[in-house]
Amino acid sequence: MIETNYLVIGSGIAGLTFSVKIAEKFPNRSIVIVTKANEDESNTKYAQGGVAVVLDAEKDSFKKHIEDTLIAGDGLCDTEVVKMVIEEGPKRLEELMLWGANFDLDASGEFDLGKEGGHSEYRVVHHKDITGYEIERALLKRAHQLPNITILPHHFVIDLVTNHHIIDDTSKNISCYGAYVFDQKTDQIFTIKANSTLLASGGIGCVYGHTTNPIIATGDGIAMAYRAKAKIKDMEFVQFHPTALYEAKGESSFLISEAVRGFGAYLRNKKGYRFMPDYDERAELASRDIVSQSIDSELKKSGEPHVYLDCTHLDMDAFKKHFPNIYNKCLEHHINIETDWIPVVPASHYLCGGIEVDKNGSTTINNLFACGECTRTGLHGANRLASNSLLEALVYAHNIFKFHSEHDYQAPNVLIPDWDDEGTVIPKEHILVQHNLKQMQALMRDYVGIVRSNKRLKRAIKHLDLIENEVEELYKESKISTSLCELRNMINVSQLIVEQSLKRKENKGGYFNIDNVKD
Template sequence: MKETNFLIIGSGAAGLTLAVKLAEKFPKKKITIVTKAHQSESNTKYAQGGVAAVFDLKEDSFQKHIEDTLIAGDGLCDKSVVEMVIKEGPKRLKELMEWGANFDTDANGEFTLGREGGHSEFRVIHHKDTTGNEIERTLLERTNRLQNITLLPHHFAIDLITEHHLNTSKNEEISCYGAYVLDQISGSIFTIKADCTTLASGGMGQVYGHTTNPTVATGDGIAMAYRAKARIQNMEFIQFHPTAFYDGNNGASFLISEAVRGFGAFLRNKNGERFMLNYDGRGELASRDIVSRAIDSEMKKSGDDCVYLDCTHLDFEEFKKHFPNIFETCFQRNIDVSKDWIPVVPASHYLCGGVVVDMDGKTSLKNLFACGECSYTGLHGANRLASNSLLEALVYADCIFNYLCNHMPLQATKAIPEWNDEGTILLNASETLQRKTEELQQLMRRFAGVVRNNDDLKTASLQLEKLYFETEFLYQKHKLNTALSQLRNMVNVAHLIIQQSLKRKENCGGFYNEDYEKIKEII
């Protein structure tokens, strides 16, 4: 057993920011970060567009940013949270710059601000088209200099430890005492006992397979919190990024940033028609849910596997300057953006729901916090405004830090049992797990994707139930490995998405059920 004061699960912007702040404020306290891949592997690393924050007070204002966020959230944002995050955002970014983060500026030293879908002004601060990577670099460098932070890469958090594991009275308030963790190198499972645990485990894009998220995004934190009986909300609101590079049977993986459309690129079908103006007067700068549905509609009408992003009319040198990573990746995939259209499809990109937290980042479980994409703060409502996610991660890490400064958790005194896998056997069925994972992903793409209907969701629920029992059988009989644990988590997350989609009775933000549109048309 390992003991720590603060356990943080995840090494993206949210988790690392919190770790740095705690380590610097409390040099005698132990901070432990668990991350299941390399220490830099997270959704943060792949964020291209940037961070939305109000810096140009001549052209922009907090109120404009607030209104844009509320409009994108389609009536489901918590206005007090929106106001707090947007007003705190510039302070957190300035702090990040003091720690060494570099963002693009012009010859006068002023920020070169981008504009993305749903924004009324240019307010997205960026580091070329690799903003997330720059933030991750900055935070890791600072983390690695602090002696009281232990960072455990290639360690997989299996389950949160609660009263369920202690065999105490069911009437007790549920508290979190740490987590059981799998060392992926040795295969051993050990206990980390913690006074306070924070989930900063990122998103769940791999539940759909076609996603802009990295392979680590399997919804682990949400699934662990769900099994621990924490409140989970708004899982039906999944943002599909409209323009992920389509690479035939290899699926969608590489994100073509929103900022490319903000720069002036057009969406076209295979006949060359610029179709977005048929769906929304804002054209390519409509919010992501509208653009994704428009592309989905065009693909269904034509039977094509993708549509195209046309950058050929843009200033080529300026494009390379602003989007070097996108240009180079497209070129490696035999697309010259100065001459060729980029094949794109919608892909699972961002989850607007998650583990419910208050304005201090507290979940419904004592001594369990959450921040970043795995959390539901109320900022995004039914649909996230572009580039508000990194902003939320930085601000809520600070909120948790400030709360802990004033409400230091007491040291856990309860005896924690070690992980018990007695009677289980090794699982040598990687092909079986891969097949079941792909089955889950296909089910979710087909029945719970960009456009849903009730019959499809009910079919998905029945098929998922069978997969759930098959997965639980493997879990009960075998020693755990990463693939099995991830499959179990993705099945839990898929269940939440499907069930909360069935409970949603009207179209809103990123949720679109064609049955309700038909009812609306009849009325």
């Protein structure tokens, strides 16, 4: 067993920001960060766009950013949360820069601000088209400078330790005491006992297979919190990024940033027709839900597997300067964007719902906090405004830090039993996991995608229940493996998405059900 003051699950912007702050404030307290892949592998690393923040008071204002966020959220945002996050933005960005994060400047030395879909002004601070990578680099560098932070890469958290693991705990209030952790290199399972636990475990993109997220985005934190009886909300609001690079042989994964459309690119169908003005007066700069639904409509009408993003009319020297990674990735796929259109298709990108938290990042379970994409804060409502996610992570990590600075969490006085896997065996073949994974992902894409219906959702829940029964049986009889645990988590997440989709009786933001359309 490891005992620590603070257990942080996840090494993206949310987990690292909290860890760095608390480690600087309390040098005699210990922080353990558990992450299931390399320490730099997170959704943060792949964020291309940037951080939406109001810096130019003459051209922009908090009021405008708030209004843009509320419009994108389609009436379901928590206005007080939106106001808090946006007004805190400049301070949190300044801290990032103090820790060494670099952002692009223009010729006059001012921030080279970008504009993305749904924004009324240029306000997105970025580092070329690899902003998340730069933020992750700076935060990890700072974390390694602090001796009271321990990072455990290639360690997978199986489950949170709560009251139901403690034999003599009769308390009706659920508390978190740490987690059971699987060392993927030694196959050993051990306990981390913590005064306070923070879930900063990222998104759920791999539930759909076709996703802009890395392969680690399997909804682990949400599933763990759900099994521990935390409140989970707004799971129906899955945001599909309109423009992932289409790859005929495999799953879409590479993101063509929102900022490319902000830079002036056009969406065209196979015939070359620029269709977005037919759907929204903002055309390509409409919010993501509208652009994704519009592309979905075009694909259904044409039967084609993708549409195109046309950059051929843009200033190529400026494009290469702003988007070198995108330009080179297209070349790798034999697409010269100076003359060729980029084939694109919507892909699962971001979850607006998740573990319900208050402004301090507290969940409905004692001693358990959550931050980042695994949470439902009320900022995004029914649809996230582009580049508000990194901002949300920074602000909430700071709020959780402030709360811990004022509230001293003591070590739990409980005896946590060791992980018991007596009677389990190492499975002789992994085909059951892979088969069920592919079946689940195809089910989610076909029945629970951009446009849904009650009939498809009800079919989805029946199929998911069958898959869950098979996987739970396998889980009980098998030695722990990461792939099996991830599949179990993704099934829990899929069920939550479908169940909460069926309960929503009106179309809002990123959620569209044809049965909710009034005649």
